[in-house]
Amino acid sequence: MKTKYFLYVVTVLFLVSSCKPEINDFTPESGSADLTSYVAVGNSLTAGYADASLYASGQKSGFASILAQQFAYAGGNGTFKIPMMPTEDGVSPRVTPTGLYFTTKLVIGYSTDCLGNTSLAPVPADPNPDQAKLAQELTTSVAAEGPFNNIGVPGVKVGHLLAPGLGTLNPYYGRFAENPQTDALIGEAAKVNPTFFTLWIGNNDVLGYATSGGLEAITPMEGPAGVGFAASYTAVVQQLTSMASSGAIANIPAITSAAFFTTVPYNPIVLSEQAMVDALNAAYAPYNGAMAQLKLPYRIKWKLGANPMVIADADMGIPVPQLNIRQIEKGELVLLTIPQDSIKCAFWGTQKPIPNQYILTSKEIKKIENATDVFNKFIKDKAVEYDLALVDFNSLMVTIATKGLVFDGIPFSSAFITGNLFSLDGIHLTPQGNAVVANYFIDAINAKYNANVPKVNISDYAPVVLP
Amino acid sequence: MRKFTLLLLSSVFISMTVFAGGYQVRLQGNKQNGFGLVGTPLSAGASSMFYNPGALSFMKNKFEIELGASAILSNVAFQKNGSNYQAQTDNPLGTPFYFYVAGKIGKMFALGLAVYTPYGSTTKWDSNWAGKYLIQDISLSAIFIQPTISFNFNDKFGIGAGFIYTIGSVELNKAINYSGDAGVNLNGSANSFGYNIGIFFKPAERWNIGLDYRSKVNMSVEGGDATFVLPSSLQGTLPTNNKFSAELPLPANLDLGVAVQATDKLLIAIEFDWVFWSTYDTLSFKFEQAGELLDSDNPRKYRDTFIPRIGIQYAFSEKFEIRGGAYYDTSPASDNYFTPETVTLNTFAYTLGFSWNPSKHFSLDFSFLQTFGLKSDKTYKPDNFGGTYQTSALVPGLGLSYKF
Structure with a gap:
């Protein structure tokens, strides 16, 4: 008798509550906007x-x-x-x-x-x-x-x-x-x-x-x-x-702040041999001399390790066009579209200044x-x-x-x-x-x-x- | 009888479902299940080995076998913050079980073996749900094997202790944010040790007081299998078959309960459980290969919880008892570190049960629980994933005991 009563209670509870919980607290509304079209x-x-x-x-x-x-x-x-x-x-x-x-x-x-290295890239x-x-x-x-x-x-x-x-x-x-x-x-x-x-x-x-x-x-x-x-x-x-x-x-x-401007570093020129450093410094000695004569602060210097690239910068306003180059400063940006092979194999940034279209200068x-x-x-x-x-x-x-x-x-x-x-x-x-x-x-x-x-x-x- | 036992045990798929605090499952005796899960202040025979080994030596029979299981039918509903997106879990049936055998040696000693499953969780979300990068599904289980000894100094005071050996396993799947079906399956096992000690005290004829401490058990997975599904272009960087280690603490419990036999027929008990969840601070995964890319420390920041329980039992006769109970279990997870892998809400539950003793040797215990997780807004801040969760569970259970 009592067993029956309890089975009854249990069965009812089971049925009543076997529906799964559902949450519907969110009512989409357009408020005072009209989102029709x-x-x-x-x-x-x-x-x-x-x-x-x-x-x-x-x-x-x-x-x-x-x-x-x-x-x-x-x-x-x-x-x-x-x-x-x-x-x-x-x-x-x-x-x-x-x-x-x-x-x-x-x-x-x-x-x-250009060096024969295969990697994942766009x-x-x-x-x-x-x-x-x-x-x-x-x-x-x-x-x-x-x-x-x-x-x-x-x-x-x-x-x-x-x-x-x-x-x-x-x-x-x-x-x-x-x-x-x-x-x-x-x-x-x-x-x-x-x-x-x-x-x-x-x-x-x-x-x-x-x-x-x-x-x-x-x-x-x-x-x-x-x-x-x-x-x-x-x-x-x-x-x-x-x-x-x-x-x-x-x-x-x-x-x-977009990846387009922040992906390529300003200093991708990695020099591992002192001979290379010396050769570059010698090559830019006339440039540094000219800048000294012009009483301008620009100097191009090379060292072992990572070096900033040499870029063309018309804003320097030196009447001799070939002298409107300098080393890029930290904080200046290199565009993602820069041809990386040219840096790796065609001496861009070391012997050839990077064209201005690939650079955003501080100015x-x-x-x-x-x-x-x-x-x-x-x-x-x-x-x-x-x-x-x-x-x-x-x-x-x-x-x-x-x-x-x-x-x-x-x-x-x-x-x-x-x-x-x-x-x-x-x-x-x-x-x-x-x-x-x-x-x-x-x-x-x-x-x-x-x-x-x-x-x-x-x-x-x-x-x-x-x- | 023996054949049946083995059959039942082997067919039990050991996985449980979160239906209370954290991943603890306290369904270790069908009398207690119906009694608000109160067990520490009861002299309940063989099942005392889990609830309070100190009470075991007060068992009334020379020999007892208890066997039982519950079926957890649990559901979790989720609605994402600021969205009409809803998801429900498709949790498999959880089946915690227990098996106790105990015998009395003289008047003062009792010895026994307990096998039970006090922790476990199975949460299964749709594999493509909004939180797939946090978790798709997880199941963890632990079987505790506990040889136990109990001793009473007199008819008022008993102590008991059990050594726990734990066999645990965990498996989880989560998606990885690469295109396609990228994801990882982690599957590992861990064996560990712990103990369970209790004191049982009868200050007056109708009064029982029980105090029990079950130690923390650290489940350390070493060399678990980590199987990744990755785009082929990444397989040079990340091995698809890797090994991982992780540590999941099963927290200690301190339970204190008082029971009073108010009349010959009416038993009332209350119990307070302190669960030391604060030990679960961070879930860390370390990988054998490519650890610098894969290792992660995931804050969980659990807090200790406190659970008040009440149970009431009425004996109509020697043959028939009914009982009921209730408890309130708070969530160990904080509002900002709440992950959908363990959906643990503040939960109210009521319990019902009855026992039928057709003979002196044999009894059947039925129990039924219903839990209501209180709907609340939770977020896992490190992943910026949150919403409203609600849970419910129905837990019918059946236990058999044989004694002489």
């Missing part, structure tokens, strides 16, 4: 450019695609059209002395240097790509598939957004513009009737200067819309806020930092003026570069390849890096609009792919 405006970062190319899976794992996917939980219409590239190798046009040359994305592969996915095929892939119009929600275009500066006919100059826009000769990129945004926009622009206004080793100009602050940073940025924000009721704008990262770094600060202050003011969410990637970048960050057990640093943040071009992001960026957008949007957009799992995305 999202348009992403910006440059290569918004386009999903990575590994030195625009290619299909990179576009899909760009931060804008990730944001659209998360917005769909909080009122987004789930539509996010991207002007997709047709292949996984993608296309990137390069201007060379002999004309345009098209390359594919970079992958990690085995490359053999190499083109296709070392000898069919130029006609790539040219066609880049220029075939996909405008009929629009309108597009992701109108990020690699290479654009803030003024470009307003320029009619940009499509004739920038093939990444030309391929999805309906009328490349006349359309302005900003006009594409209106076509999706956006309720929400992200604008991440301005990087190329300083980056162009930085990635060319100071050869391209930094966009001036002053000047009319289309020329000056301030007027252009204001016009762009004005137009976007007239289309969409809410949005987020992101500032310019501290770009000189140039200062210019970049100043311009970035001025632009970012302006961007911040616009965020306040137009009541928009502001995403501070400048300080994120500084934090990652100085202290590193960890998300979901994945460490992020600015280190090339192993840092998980930068793709193989050293400046654009890995899918994991894009996920981190998307979460920073979400944080800023949630804070500004009292929204509750769910963050994405960083661990769902890939780091640099190793063979």
Whole structure:
């Protein structure tokens, strides 16, 4: 009798509680933002450019695609059209002395240097790509598939957004513009009737200067819309806020912290023989003598061990052009694009000065930092003026570069390849890096609009792919 | 009988599931299981070897065999911080068991052998879940073998001690942040030693007081197998078949309990357990090859915990007893060093049980526990991985005892 009663109790308890625990404490909400239709405006970062190319899976794992996917939980219409590239190798046009040359994305592969040493390194996915095929892939119009929600275009500066006919100059826009000769990129945004926009622009206004080793100009602050940073940025924000009721704008990262600038050391010349040291010192004795005569502080000295490279620096302003060379200082930066074989085998940095396009001198770094600060202050003011969410990637970048960050057990640093943040071009992001960026957008949007957009799992995305 | 015993033991897959503090599992007697897991102040026959060896010499029969097991059906739910991402574990059935045999020598001595499984944990997340770089699945188990001797000075005061030999094993899988299915499987075993000492005191006819100390047991894995799945380009740097060593402490316990036979039929007991979890400060892995790349020190920063328990038993007759109990077990893990490998929350539990004694020699003990891990926000800061965790477990158990 009692046994029966107890079995009964036990059975009931068992049934009542055998349902597994579930937690549902998170209710996605858009707050005061309207996330229905999202348009992403910006440059290569918004386009999903990575590994030195625009290619299909990179576009899909760009931060804008990730944001659209998360917005769909909080009122987004789930539509996010991207002007997709047709292949996984993608296309990137390069201007060379002999004309345009098209390359594919970079992958990690085995490359053999001039000394015969084989090691893992970024190499083109296709070392000898069919130029006609790539040219066609880049220029075939996909405008009929629009309108597009992701109108990020690699290479654009803030003024470009307003320029009619940009499509004739920038093939990444030309391929999805309906009328490349006349359309302005900003006009594409209106076509999706956006309720929400992200604008991440301005990087190329300083980056162009930085990635060319100071050869391209930094966009001036002053000047009319289309020329000056301030007027252009204001016009762009004005137009976007007239289309969409809410949005987020992101500032310019501290770009000189990117792997593109921090991977190659300033002092890669390792001398192990005294004879070599003596020969170099003897060779530069006339230079040192000339500098002494000119009462200039520059001296080129060699010692056993690691030595700074000799670089060309036109800013030295010595009337004798051959004398405008010096040893690079600690803190000055060497670009990732420097041909390493030339250092190893063609005496770059010892007998031949490194061309200025591969170097950022202290003076140039200062210019970049100043311009970035001025632009970012302006961007911040616009965020306040137009009541928009502001995403501070400048300080994120500084934090990652100085202290590193960890998300979901994945460490992020600015280190090339192993840092998980930068793709193989050293400046654009890995899918994991894009996920981190998307979460920073979400944080800023949630804070500004009292929204509750769910963050994405960083661990769902890939780091640099190793063979 | 013997055949059945062997069969049962060999078919038990020794893995348990976290359902209380840390990776401790205190299901070592089905009478005690139903009684709020109170055991230290009871003279419970052969099972006293685990709860309090000092009480063993007070056993009422000349010879006792006890055998039993529990089935832990546990679940963990997780929701990530700032996200609608949810995950649940798919834990296999946990089956802690015990086997005790004890005999009395004269009036004052008792000798026995105890085999039991007081620590273990199996947590199985989906292999592609959000925390895969922290843990995908882990199972650890330890079988304690404890020869025991107990002595009573008179009918009021007894002491006892057991030497513990431990056979332990651990296996875990975690993903590694390289592309593809990169990951590592660690599999090792460790044998170790410890002891269990207890004092049993009957200050008055209806009162029992028990005090028990079970020592820490250090499970040191040496030369465990570390099998890596890696992109081929890394296999020159990192060997795919490596060896590792690690140390996992099974903490000491100090238990103090008081029981009172309030009436002929009603037994009430309370017990306080102090678990010395603070010994679990860091989980370190050292690898035989490429240690400079692989070795890691992972802070755990556990704190000692304190568990109050209560048990009540009512005997309807010689043949039939019912019991119930409850306890509250705090989490040894702190809010910022909480890893999904051991999901240990502040946990409330109630217990039920009954015993049926069809004859003088034979009895059957049934128990049932339900635990409720209190939903809370936890983060493992070194990996910046956190969210809300909740746990629950159902634990039915069955024990047999034979005595004469």
